[in-house]
Amino acid sequence: MINFNEPIVTGKEIDNIKSAINLKKISGDGVFTKKCSSWFEKKFNVKKVLFTTSCTHALEMSALLCDIKPGDEVIAPSYTFVSTVNAFVLRGAKIVFVDIRPDTMNIDEDIIEKAITEKTKVILPVHYAGVSCDMDKIMKIAKKYNLYVVEDAAQGMMSKYNNMYLGTIGNLGCYSFHETKNYSMGEGGLLLINDERFIERAEIIREKGTDRSKFFRGEVDKYSWVDIGSSYLPSEINVAYLYPQLEIVDKINFDRVNSWKCYYKNLKELEKQSLIELPFVPDECEINGHIFYIKVKDIQERDRLINYLKINGVLTVFHYIPLHSSKIGKKYGRFYGEDNYTTKESERILRLPMYYGLKEKEIIYITSKITEFFAKKNGEK
Numbered sequence: 001m002i003n004f005n006e007p008i009v010t011g012k013e014i015d016n017i018k019s020a021i022n023l024k025k026i027s028g029d030g031v032f033t034k035k036c037s038s039w040f041e042k043k044f045n046v047k048k049v050l051f052t053t054s055c056t057h058a059l060e061m062s063a064l065l066c067d068i069k070p071g072d073e074v075i076a077p078s079y080t081f082v083s084t085v086n087a088f089v090l091r092g093a094k095i096v097f098v099d100i101r102p103d104t105m106n107i108d109e110d111i112i113e114k115a116i117t118e119k120t121k122v123i124l125p126v127h128y129a130g131v132s133c134d135m136d137k138i139m140k141i142a143k144k145y146n147l148y149v150v151e152d153a154a155q156g157m158m159s160k161y162n163n164m165y166l167g168t169i170g171n172l173g174c175y176s177f178h179e180t181k182n183y184s185m186g187e188g189g190l191l192l193i194n195d196e197r198f199i200e201r202a203e204i205i206r207e208k209g210t211d212r213s214k215f216f217r218g219e220v221d222k223y224s225w226v227d228i229g230s231s232y233l234p235s236e237i238n239v240a241y242l243y244p245q246l247e248i249v250d251k252i253n254f255d256r257v258n259s260w261k262c263y264y265k266n267l268k269e270l271e272k273q274s275l276i277e278l279p280f281v282p283d284e285c286e287i288n289g290h291i292f293y294i295k296v297k298d299i300q301e302r303d304r305l306i307n308y309l310k311i312n313g314v315l316t317v318f319h320y321i322p323l324h325s326s327k328i329g330k331k332y333g334r335f336y337g338e339d340n341y342t343t344k345e346s347e348r349i350l351r352l353p354m355y356y357g358l359k360e361k362e363i364i365y366i367t368s369k370i371t372e373f374f375a376k377k378n379g380e381k
C-alpha cells in the first residue's frame with residue numbers, strides 16, 4: 001500500500017524533545033522557538049516571525065492585525081481550505097470570492113480589481129500547491145487601492161516568486177506545519193511579518209493581549225493587559241520536533257521537487273495524448289513539490305481512477321469543495337462574477353501520493369497504473 005501522505009520524521013526528534021524537557025521549559029518561546037525563529041528570519045530575510053499553534057491561528061492573528069471590523073470585505077479564492085477565510089469571518093468580514101485560473105488553480109489576478117468595493121480591506125492570495133500567485137500584479141492592485149495583502153502560504157514554504165520566498169511578499173504571510181505539509185511539528189504555524197508596523201501589536205495579540213514579550217526582554221518592569229488577544233504560541237515540544245527539519249531543509253526540498261519532476265516526466269505522454277492535464281508552473285515560480293496533481297476529464301472519471309488506484313494499492317485524494325457552494329460560504333460570502341473554473345476544475349483534480357521519502361520506484365509504479373487505467377479505457381476490463 002502506498003499512502004497518500006506520511007508525516008516527516010528525521011530521526012532526531014526524540015533527542016530534541018528530550019533536551020527541551022531537560023531545559024525545564026516546555027511552554028512557548030523557549031530555546032527552540034528562539035533558534036527556529038532566527039533561522040526563519042535569516043533564511044527568508046523577514047523582519048519578524050512568530051511561531052503559532054497553526055496556520056489557522058497565524059491567519060486569525062492577521063485578521064486581528066488588519067483590524068477587520070464587521071462588514072469589511074476580504075477578497076479570496078473559493079478554491080481553498082476553510083481556514084483561509086474563516087479567520088477573517090471570525091472578525092466579522094464578508095468574503096468576496098473570486099474565480100481561479102485553471103492553469104495554476106490560484107486566484108485570477110485579472111478579476112481582483114473588479115471585485116474591489118469601498119469596503120475591501122484585504123486581498124488574500126493562496127499559493128496553491130506551493131505555486132505562487134501573480135504577486136506582482138496583486139501587490140500593484142493593493143498599493144493602488146491601499147489594501148493589505150495577507151499571503152496564505154500554508155503550502156508554500158521554500159517556494160519562490162521572482163526569487164522571493166512565498167510569505168515574504170505581502171504585508172503578512174502564514175505558514176503551516178501541520179503533518180500534511182512539507183515541514184511539520186504535528187500542529188503548528190508561523191506568522192511572517194514583512195510590514196514593521198505590525199510587529200509590536202503582533203507580539204501582544206499572540207501573548208493574550210499583554211506586553212509579556214516586552215517584559216521578558218526587560219523593556220517594561222511589569223506586564224499588563226494592553227489589547228485584545230489570545231494564546232497563539234506553541235509549546236517548545238512541538239518546535240523541538242520541527243528543528244531538525246530546518247537543518248536539512250535543502251535535502252527535504254530537493255527530495256520533494258525530485259518526486260514532482262519524476263511524476264511529471266512519467267505522465268507527460270498521457271498529457272500529450274490529451275488524456276490528462278499536468279500542473280503548470282509559471283516562469284517566475286520556483287516550486288517546493290508540495291502537491292503533485294493531475295486533472296482528468298470529469299468527476300466520474302476521477303472516481304473511477306481513485307478506485308482503480310486503490311485496488312492497486314495506491315491512495316489518492318482530492319480537495320476542495322468550493323467554499324462559496326457551502327451553506328456557511330453563502331452566509332458569510334458572495335461570489336464575484338462567474339464561476340467559470342472554481343467548481344469545474346475542483347471536480348477534475350486528483351492529488352497523487354507525495355511525501356518526504358517517497359521512492360522513485362513507487363512513483364514509477366503509480367504512474368504505470370495511471371497509464372494502464374487509460375489504456376484499459378478507464379479501467380474497464
Ligand SMILES: *Cc1c(COP(=O)(O)O)cnc(C)c1O
Binds near residue numbers: 053081152
Ligand atoms: C493546511 C492549510 C491551512 C491550515 O493550516 P493549519 O496549520 O492546519 O491551520 C490553511 N490554508 C491552506 C491553503 C492550507 O493548505
